Amino acid sequence: INILAIESSCDDTAAAVLTNDKILSNIVATQEVHQQYGGVVPELASRAHQQNIVPVIHQALSKANMDKSQLHAIAFTRGPGLMGSLLVGTSFAKSLSLGLGIPLIEINHMQAHILAHFIDEKEFDKPTFPFLAMTISGGHTQIVKVTSYFTMEVIGQTIDDAVGEAFDKSAKILGLPYPGGPLIDKYSKEGNPKAFPFTRPKVGGLDFSFSGFKTAVLYFIQKQLKEDPQFIEKNLEDICASIQYTIVDILMHKLKKAVKETGIRQVAIGGGVSANSGIRNALQDAEKKYGWKCFIPKFEYTTDNAAMIGIAGYYKFLEKDFADFSATANSRYKI
Numbered sequence: 001i002n003i004l005a006i007e008s009s010c011d012d013t014a015a016a017v018l019t020n021d022k023i024l025s026n027i028v029a030t031q032e033v034h035q036q037y038g039g040v041v042p043e044l045a046s047r048a049h050q051q052n053i054v055p056v057i058h059q060a061l062s063k064a065n066m067d068k069s070q071l072h073a074i075a076f077t078r079g080p081g082l083m084g085s086l087l088v089g090t091s092f093a094k095s096l097s098l099g100l101g102i103p104l105i106e107i108n109h110m111q112a113h114i115l116a117h118f119i120d121e122k123e124f125d126k127p128t129f130p131f132l133a134m135t136i137s138g139g140h141t142q143i144v145k146v147t148s149y150f151t152m153e154v155i156g157q158t159i160d161d162a163v164g165e166a167f168d169k170s171a172k173i174l175g176l177p178y179p180g181g182p183l184i185d186k187y188s189k190e191g192n193p194k195a196f197p198f199t200r201p202k203v204g205g206l207d208f209s210f211s212g213f214k215t216a217v218l219y220f221i222q223k224q225l226k227e228d229p230q231f232i233e234k235n236l237e238d239i240c241a242s243i244q245y246t247i248v249d250i251l252m253h254k255l256k257k258a259v260k261e262t263g264i265r266q267v268a269i270g271g272g273v274s275a276n277s278g279i280r281n282a283l284q285d286a287e288k289k290y291g292w293k294c295f296i297p298k299f300e301y302t303t304d305n306a307a308m309i310g311i312a313g314y315y316k317f318l319e320k321d322f323a324d325f326s327a328t329a330n331s332r333y334k335i
C-alpha cells in the first residue's frame with residue numbers, strides 16, 4: 001500500500017510517502033517567518049503553507065521515487081491545529097484524492113504523534129497494547145491510555161499552558177530566541193539543576209498546569225535582575241538546568257501516578273518535547289528503577305512531520321476507514 005501523507009496543522013508544511021509501515025520519504029518545510037515575532041502568526045503560517053505545499057509534495061514523491069499514479073490513498077491532518085493552516089492541507093488532500101480517484105483518510109494529529117511509534121525502523125521496538133502515551137508538544141500535554149491503534153483515552157492533560165509553551169515562555173523571559181525549548185535543553189547540560197528551586201504547581205489527578213510555573217520563573221528573574229542586572233548572563237546554564245529539572249519532575253510525577261493507577265508499565269512519549277534530553281534520561285532511569293519499558297521515537301518523528309500522519313493513515317487504510325468529500329478541518333479535533 002502506497003500512501004501520501006500531508007501535515008499542515010501548525011507552522012511546518014510536511015509530506016511523506018510510505019509503503020505500508022515503511023517511510024520512503026519524509027519532507028518538512030519549517031517556516032522561518034515566525035521567528036521574528038517570537039511565536040507562530042496564524043495568517044502568515046497559512047500563507048506559507050500555500051507556498052510550500054506543492055514543492056514539498058513534489059519533493060516527497062521524487063525522493064520516494066514514486067509517481068502519483070502509484071499511490072493508493074492520501075492521508076491528511078484534519079486537526080487539531082490552526083484553522084487557516086489545516087485548511088490548506090485539507091483542501092489540497094481532497095483535491096488530489098478526487099483528481100487521482102483514490103481514497104482520502106483523515107487523521108487526528110495527536111493520535112498520529114502516538115502512532116509514530118509504529119513506524120517500521122530498525123533498532124526501534126514498538127509498544128504492545130495497552131500502553132501509556134505521554135504527548136508533550138507545543139500545544140498539548142496529555143497522558144493517553146492506548147488500547148488499540150484508534151482506541152485512545154485521555155486520562156490526564158494540562159488545564160492551561162502546554163509543556164512546550166512552558167519551555168518556550170521561560171526561554172523568552174531569559175531573552176532566548178523562539179522556539180527556546182531546544183536552547184534550554186542545550187544550556188542545561190552545563191548547569192546545576194538544583195541551583196534555583198522552583199515551586200511545583202498543585203493540580204489534582206493526572207492533570208498538569210504550567211501557567212503558574214511560567215509566572216514563577218518570571219518573578220524570580222525580575223527579582224534577581226533588580227539585585228544584579230547581569231544575573232541572566234552569569235547564571236544562564238544554572239537557570240536553564242533548574243527550569244528543565246522542574247519541568248521534567250512535573251511530567252515524571254504524573255507519569256508515575258498514571259502507571260500506578262493503570263498498572264500499565266509500557267510508556268511511550270511523543271511530540272516535540274520528547275526530544276528533550278532531561279525527559280529522555282528520566283525515562284531511561286525509570287526503566288532501571290521501576291522496570292518500565294519506555295519508547296522514545298526517532299528524532300525526526302517527534303516534532304511535526306507527515307510520516308506519523310502516514311503511519312496512522314496506513315492503519316486506517318487496513319480498517320477501510322475512509323473519509324468522504326464532506327471532510328472538513330477541525331481545529332479542536334479530539335482524540
Ligand code: ATP
Nearest residue numbers: 137138139140164179181182185272273275276304
Ligand atoms: P501540537 O503537536 O500540540 O500541535 P506543535 O506541533 O507546535 O504542537 P511540536 O512541533 O510537536 O509542537 O513541538 C514543538 C515544541 O517542542 C516547542 O515548544 C519546542 O520548544 C519544543 N522542543 C523541541 N525540542 C525541545 C527540547 N530539546 N527540549 C525542550 N523542548 C523542546
Ligand code: FE
Nearest residue numbers: 137271303304
Ligand atoms: Fe505536533
